[in-house]
Each structure stands twice: as structure tokens, then as C-alpha cells.
Amino acid sequence: MHIDQLLQQAEDCVNNGTTMTFPQSWAQGRTAFGGISAALLYTAMKVKVASDRPLRSLTTNFVGPLLSDTAFSFEVEVLREGTNASQLTARLVQNGDVAVMQQASFGIDRFSEIEVANSESHNLSQPNSLPLVPFVPSVTPSFIGNIDLAIEEGAMPYTGQPDSHVHGWMRFKEPPTHISDAHLICLIDAWPPAVLQMMKGPAPASTMMWNLEFIHPHKPVDPKEWFAYKAITRQAGNGYAHLEADIWNDTGELVAISRQSVAVFS
Template identity: 45%
Template sequence: MTFSELLQAVRTNPEALVIPPLWGQGRASFGGLVAALAFEAMSAKVPPGRPVRSLALTFVGPVAADVPLSFQAEVLREGKAVSQLCLRAVQDGQVVTMVQGSFGAARASAIEVAPLPAPQIEPAERCQELPYLRGVTPEFTRFLAMRWGIGGMPFTNNPSRQMGGWVRLRGEAEPQALSEAHLLALVDAWPPAVLPHLKSPAPGSSLTWTIEFVQPLQELSTEHWCLYRAEIEHARDGYGHIAAALWSPTGELIAISRQTVTVFG
């Protein structure tokens, strides 16, 4: 199933979705996909005109492939402009992912501060591609195209604090309007920025993830390359703290991310 087909499946039946093994990431399903599916299930309970402002996720345990997954969303509070929701993703009776979401309508405000500029890197066609290699790269990377333009690839003994480049979906039957669900996949497609520091392969994964969306969302399609950059703020004792952002092809900020990652190396 493609990304778009899985989004449609969770809209139809959020109580019993099965993620195929093709979306695997080691022993778990791709976290960006799980986050996107959770977002779709939450969005169904939000009034129109309240776009998502932020999501806070905790990956409690690995989401297995080929096992029914239930997305249970609850409205915590609905104010005049903001809706607060909580979601539990449950598999085999166990909570595997927790999400808190804030959805809010625009307000009149005297405050307007321009975002910091996007980094300047080579165009996507000049950057090094991370190819999908069966048994080498995570299974889900067959559905996402990444081109490295900042820092090094995982396990290359590159000590840079920054990592990133261009990213977009691939394998879709036809282009789709880029939504927040797609952005979750694009941001989480990248490996933890600490992995290039290692000399040899070792597991690493997200523990917690907070992502904020710049609204209104840019009018983009799944064919557009988006620019991602992550920066390690601190890493020690098997944990890394990483700030990141995603920009449109023309340099407009579209998402801000922060992750605590675990690394076993």
C-alpha cells in the first residue's frame, strides 16, 4: 500500500488498521507513517477551520507490521479557537504510541516575526542520493527519496553537528496536495542526526518527538522537493537531542521539529 492508500484506510477504519511490512524500520513500522496515521485519526474529530499547530508524540513501543492497530482519539478540550486532543495507538492491548495535538484557528495579532532563512545547499539533482537497498536501508525508504546535502550519511564517522538535504515522497500513483500528514513522513524519514558520528551500523530511533506546523500550509504537491536540516544540540549516554526544520523548495519555513533519540552505539 502507498502512503496515500494508508491515509485513506485510517480515515475509513481507524479501529483496525494493518501496516504492511514494506513500511518497516527494523523491528518496528516507520514512525513517520504511524504519526501521519495518528494525525488523520485526530483530525476527524476537529471542527473545520482549526489547522494543526503542534503535535507531541511519545513512541512507547515498536508498532508491529501485519498486526491490527487501533487509533483511539479523544477531545480533551474545545475552546473558542483551540482544540486539544489526545490519541492512543493500541496494538495487542498495549499502548504503542501516544500523541497530544493542538489545533487552532487564526487570530488577529499585532505580532509578526519573519522566520530565520533556509540554509543554502546544492539543488537536489546535485546532491548524493540515499538509494533503497533491500536488506541494507530501512524498508520504508522505497517510498521516500532523500538527497544528502548537509553533513554525512549514517555510519560514516562524520562529526558534523548538522545533517540534511532534500526529501520527497515517491511511489505514489499520482501527485497529491502536500498535507501535514505528508510532512510528518518527510521530517521523520531522516535518520537521527547522531548516526553519522558512528563508524559502523548501530540501531537508533526516536523516543519523543514534537513538531510544529507553520500555518497556513504552503500549496505544494508530493512531487516537490522539501529541504530538511537537523542540528545536534547535545548527545551523551545513548541519547541525542536534535532540533530540525523543513522548508519549501523556495525557502519558506513549513515545519519545526525537536526529537529526543536513542542510539545503541
């Protein structure tokens, strides 16, 4: 199922008070790929927000598994609708249990005398010259069949690497109609936590908290184009890792900043 169909279903569920499911092709092991569950929940919240208030920050907590082909529902609460900003929370509920929670801040553009331009660039090679992460049934997660990842630096999980950073590019294999913040949310989480490449063999790991900050305005992106991604591990120890990543569009414009707290069982 194409991501555009899933996002439309999420919007319809909120408007009609119904439930939905997702197919195994968007799963990661026994649960939903975190990027798709976060994108769906964000889409549910966006229904309740005026169109002139773009997403500024989004915090996602992955509470429990979200099973494929099993009905789930959305619970959205508007905490405050101010003159300039809206604060919302949302839950994704399956079989009576909360699977994913989010809190988001949306805000209008305002005049400000303060302006600091981003000075960092990604300096990555063109993606077409880089190897793609292969989709191997029963080896790589199912959702990789929907997303292209091209790695310039770093490696696949569980390969015993000395480094803990990843640089590369990402895009959808089947381009969406247009690129929205929901599509970006889905893409950004496609990368495994960079620290996992240090493991010498398979071991459990789970994202506990994921925060995204979106830089607006940014130019529209051709749905066929790539986004650049550079992630570092800020610190890891005692079973937890803390990671940061920057995301640029195809013209080198910084569009998002990502932070993750990951539980590592190795």
C-alpha cells in the same frame, strides 16, 4: 501500498470503529517507520477536529514496536474544544499494548498585532544535483523504497563521521494526490537522527519523543516537489541525543520545526 491509501484507511477506522494494518514496505526493522505511524495517528485525530483548525503542534512518543501485517486500532480523546483551539490525545494500540502516543494542538487563525517574519533560509543546492540515498533491500530500511532523500551535507548512519548535522531534500517517490500535514509528518521523520552518522558501526538507537511545530498558513506545494531539511545535534551524551531541524517548502517558506530526543546505545 501508497501513503494516500494508508491515510484513508486511518480515517475510515476512526469513522467506523475498525482496525487496520500496514505492510512491511513501510517498516523500519521490526517496527513501523516512525513517520508513517505518526502520520496515521495524526490523521485519526484530525477526524475529530473542525477543518478551520490547522495543526499547530504535535508531540509523538514511540512507546513500543508496531508490527507490520498485524491489526491495530486508534483511540482518540478530545481533551478540550475551546473557542480558538482544540487539544487532543491519541493512542495507537496493537495486541492490547500502546505502541504510539500523541498530543496535538489545533487552532484557528486570529488577528494579532504581533508579526515576526522568519529570516532564515536554507541556502541548499538544487536537489537534482545531489546524490540520493539508495534503497538497498536488507540493508536500508524498507520504507526508504517510498521516499527520496538527497543529501548535501552529512552522511549515512554508522559511518564514523566527525560532524553531527544533516542538510538535504526529501519527497515521495510516488507523489500523493496532494501534500497535507500528514504527508509532511511522514517525510520529516524519514531522515535518520543526525547523530547516528558519528557511530563507527551499527548500534541500536530509538526516538523517545518527537515534537513538531507547524507554521501556518503556507502555500500549497506540488506533490512532486522537494522539501528542504536542515538538522543539527544540540547536545549528546550519557546515552541520549537532542536534535533540532527546520523544514522549508520549494519556495523557501519555513513550514515546520522539528525537535527529537533519541536514546543512543553506543
